[in-house]
Amino acid sequence: MLSKEQKKEIVDKYKKNPHDTGSAIVQIAILNERIKYLTEHFKKNPKDFASQRGFLQLISKRKRLLDYIKKKSSEDYNKIVNELNLK
Numbered sequence: 001m002l003s004k005e006q007k008k009e010i011v012d013k014y015k016k017n018p019h020d021t022g023s024a025i026v027q028i029a030i031l032n033e034r035i036k037y038l039t040e041h042f043k044k045n046p047k048d049f050a051s052q053r054g055f056l057q058l059i060s061k062r063k064r065l066l067d068y069i070k071k072k073s074s075e076d077y078n079k080i081v082n083e084l085n086l087k
Contacts, residue, residue, distance in 0.1 A: 002030070002034060010026070014026045014029045024065045024068055024069050025076060027065055029084065031058055032062065035062065042055070
């Protein structure tokens, strides 16, 4: 899981203004880190079927947020996809 310090670093890196903690871009970056963590977890624990449902939900939520960003601002969408090496 992500610690408070790791989340704060992610928020500081992707925020648009000093009080931005919940914008779609920040949420995508945090979800991406959680997905990376769970991917490593599943390599060590391939039979952890209970966590796989939550993992798939995280992936779906990230996809929905990416679709939202793409609809609102294609410039922000391209920036976040390139920075996080998605697709």
